[in-house]
Amino acid sequence: MKRHLISTGDLTRDDALLILDTAEELARVSQRSIKKLPTLRGRTVVNLFFEDSTRTRISFEAAAKRLSADVINFSAKGSSVSKGESLKDTALTLEAMGADAVVIRHSASGAPHRLASWVRGSVVNAGDGTHEHPTQALLDAFSIRRRLGRLEGLKIAIVGDVLHSRVARSNVLLLHTLGAEVTLVAPPTLLPVAVGTWPCQVSYDLDAVLPKSDVVMMLRVQLERMNAAYFPSAREYSRRYGLDRDRFARLHDDAIVMHPGPMNRGMEISAEVADSPRSTIVEQVANGVTVRMAVLYLLLGGSEPAIGGAE
Amino acid sequence: MSDARNPARAVLEGPDIHRALTRIAHEILERTRGAESVVLIGIPTRGATLAQRIAERIAQFEGIKVPVGAIDVTMYRDDLRLRPARPLGRTELPADGVDGRTVVLVDDVLYSGRTVRAALDALNDVGRPRAVQLATLVDRGHRELPIRADYVGKNLPTSKSEKVKVFLEETDGRDAVVLIKEGDR
Known part of the structure; x- marks a missing residue:
């Protein structure tokens, strides 16, 4: 076959x-x-x-x-x-x-x-x-399992430009199959219309989701696809949906941070967070x-x- | 499992396996002058278990700890394309590696010799042993390659239509070598 x-x-x-x-x-x-x-x-x-x-x-x-x-x-x-x-x-x-x-x-x-x-x-x-x-989602799942020892029952937040992200869709489907609970976090303009049919939850508020997440997966803001006005300014996006030092401090101690790369440092993720030992970016x-x-x-x-x- | 229910002829029972492994351990000690610089490498899954048992015996008899490991040969097999891709076994090499050591490969059943050929290739990629020897619990004949074992638990003349199945306490809950005739299954 x-x-x-x-x-x-x-x-x-x-x-x-x-x-x-x-x-x-x-x-x-x-x-x-x-x-x-x-x-x-x-x-x-x-x-x-x-x-x-x-x-x-x-x-x-x-x-x-x-x-x-x-x-x-x-x-x-x-x-x-x-x-x-x-x-x-x-x-x-x-x-x-x-x-x-x-x-x-x-x-x-x-x-x-x-x-x-x-x-x-x-x-x-x-x-x-x-x-x-799909292979990006598989390597993400593999990286999570290596760090945290399991996937079943984990709470995973996928944050950012879900609308343009093939990584997000593949991850939602795979992580759901493997028994994790996925929450997508993005401004309403950066979520696909049919997101209600995906096997996951949706939130517009990163600060509410962070404290209960085991894994935070940041997506790249795809500047090359940002021809329409999906958010008012890069600065505002970064304020509301960027993972900076203060937000990072609110994660629980074992939580890990992922990014499929390439990163926009200072936009969706601060350099300090990207280089921290709890980030899996290089292992990925x-x-x-x-x-x-x-x-x-x-x-x-x-x-x-x-x-x-x-x- | 059909094999477990089927009282197909058990050729070796627990005590026989016990004695065979004890003899192999003694032979290894004898042939390698006290198992100096010997490394036991099992072929997963049952070969790895047997290597562990032989190492325990050597420790019992001479009080020396022989390094034990396992080497998966799946990726080196020559019959990969005859079946769908199969899951890999675990490779675990001793910390000091195999360079300059006498490696004793351990497998449960020696048949065509193709698994051992694959193991030799796999071994080649992880280091350069001084010598490689082969220990097997059962040698059932029908070699397809010029390979022979240095230590044999039992020579078991079989027909090609028969199957030899090894059960071990650690993986199968009991010790036995069973000969399954064609049509028994």
């Missing part, structure tokens, strides 16, 4: 736990001097990036290479896409090159889903528009490689994928 990782909503609880447990074992490999495993020898992973993203692309590339897969990087800039080639034609080209997996980042929500019907290999969504970014990057190795292994390592949604 052909399976993909397009939405965290496709993952069952068992799938999600299998990914996290596999990543846990693979994390040990990252600590030894030879970090390479021969598992995906002879398999080809194509990184198809229509949108700039250095950290995600490098993370996927490192993950594939540590599993000995061949990696082909394809970025839209300077490629045939800039000459007007369609997604479908690009997909057929990749198909002809024999890609076993395609990792796709695209500005259009739903692009990975379309791609999945055109290629024979597994499709891994590395972020599509404002829709989803290292955990990203491990979790992506687990995903690639479980999709490509066997005769058929062990996780993911059928197309």
Whole structure:
């Protein structure tokens, strides 16, 4: 059966736990001097990036290479896409090159889903528009579990620009599956219309949510998407929804702070908070490689994928 | 579990396993001149348990603590593509590593030899042992690679259609080696 990782909503609880447990074992490999495993020898992973993203692309590339897969990087800039080639034609080209997996980042929500019907290999969504970014959610869940030892029953606040955030949606779906209680905190203008149908709570008041949270996940204010007036000024946003020293002090002692990066220091998170030992921001990057190795292994390592949604 | 209900022929019972491991521990001590610089590395899950038991015996007989570890070989298997990707076992290496040591690999059943081949590759990525030896509770024959064990609990002639299942107290609640004939399941 052909399976993909397009939405965290496709993952069952068992799938999600299998990914996290596999990543846990693979994390040990990252600590030894030879970090390479021969598992995906002879398999080809194509990184198809229509949108700039250095950290995600490098993370996927490192993950594939540590599993000995061949990696082909394809970025839209300077490629045939800039000459007007369609997604479908690009997909057929990749198909002809024999890609076993395609990792796709695209500005259009739903692009990975379309791609999945055109290629024979597994499709891994590395972020599509404002829709989803499943491996980010998986690495967030993994980072939380490593720090706090569990996910079940944790209270997790996701704060900021939920409207444009694929990270928020993927996290809400995944963390709900794994038994955590998620609260979205944002100004009403930065929440999607359909947020009422998401398996989470919604609040407009960060100060009320903070004291009872075990995890605070700050989202980046996507300045490049702020063409409409979603809030009066950056300063006002930062006052009401930024995580500064005073707010940080009101968290309980074991609570952790996360951010998917890149950060706007001084906007949604103060430098002091970002660099504190209770922030997981640097670990999240290292955990990203491990979790992506687990995903690639479980999709490509066997005769058929062990996780993911059928197309 | 169908195996537990089925009184399929138990080839080794608890005391037999006990005695076999005791003998293996003595043989290791003898062959390695007192288990100096020996590291016991089990292949999860039951090989790791057996390595632990052998180490306990060596400690009992000679009062020396042999480092024990486990090495998961899943990512090194040559039959990965014959089945869906499987969960990984735990790799736990002794703090001092394996460099320059005599590694005794421990597994429950030696059959085709492919698991041991994978273990040798895995071992290669974590260090360079001075020598590698192999201990197995049951050798059931039918090797597909030029691999043999240095320490064998019991040689068990089997047919390829049979299955050998090892139960251990720690993981299965009882000690036994069971031979399951085809059609018994």
